Amino acid sequence: MEFEAKLRKSRNFGNPARSITPATWPRKDIYWTASTRAGAPIRILQGVCGSRWAALLFRLRAAALEKLEQLYAGQPYETGMMQALLIGETSKMEKVWTDDFRHTGTFHALVISGTQVAALAAFFLFLLRLCFVPQMMALTATAMASWLYALVTGWQAPVIRSAAGLTLFLIGSYFYRQRRI
Numbered sequence: 001m002e003f004e005a006k007l008r009k010s011r012n013f014g015n016p017a018r019s020i021t022p023a024t025w026p027r028k029d030i031y032w033t034a035s036t037r038a039g040a041p042i043r044i045l046q047g048v049c050g051s052r053w054a055a056l057l058f059r060l061r062a063a064a065l066e067k068l069e070q071l072y073a074g075q076p077y078e079t080g081m082m083q084a085l086l087i088g089e090t091s092k093m094e095k096v097w098t099d100d101f102r103h104t105g106t107f108h109a110l111v112i113s114g115t116q117v118a119a120l121a122a123f124f125l126f127l128l129r130l131c132f133v134p135q136m137m138a139l140t141a142t143a144m145a146s147w148l149y150a151l152v153t154g155w156q157a158p159v160i161r162s163a164a165g166l167t168l169f170l171i172g173s174y175f176y177r178q179r180r181i
């Protein structure tokens with residue numbers, strides 16, 4: 001991208017409630033902030049940059065979000081809720097909706113968690129067992145799908161823990177340990 005902007009060293013503008021502090025920005029490769037005037041021209045340059053792996057994950061995430069928008073076209077509440085529940089995308093959530101969940105104590109339902117990974121794993125295991133896939137192959141495919149889901153949803157800690165637990169279950173099954181979920 002190419003545009004005219006003022007560069008400044010990153011700062012949190014004195015907001016103590018900000019979860020990402022200037023001390024943590026270098027770990028996320030954030031060193032500068034750029035600001036431009038409203039309506040300034042922005043040109044998209046030819047070529048590619050960044051990691052191909054990250055681009056693949058981003059395209060997969062964008063395709064999932066787009067599919068949810070198609071499924072719930074013209075229904076902003078349903079679109080926002082499904083994107084938040086399934087992919088962890090909260091940009092379409094309005095503050096009044098999240099406030100209602102906070103007041104009722106059910107806000108945790110909107111956060112991507114191990115429950116989604118467990119539902120995904122149950123679906124894959126059931127589907128693969130119906131297709132007569134051997135148990136170890138089914139468990140391996142399910143573990144790989146759970147790690148892919150963790151990547152697509154933004155590598156959030158609850159999802160990583162759940163995918164890791166499923167992987168440990170797979171390893172235990174491989175060594176013929178008694179399996180207890």
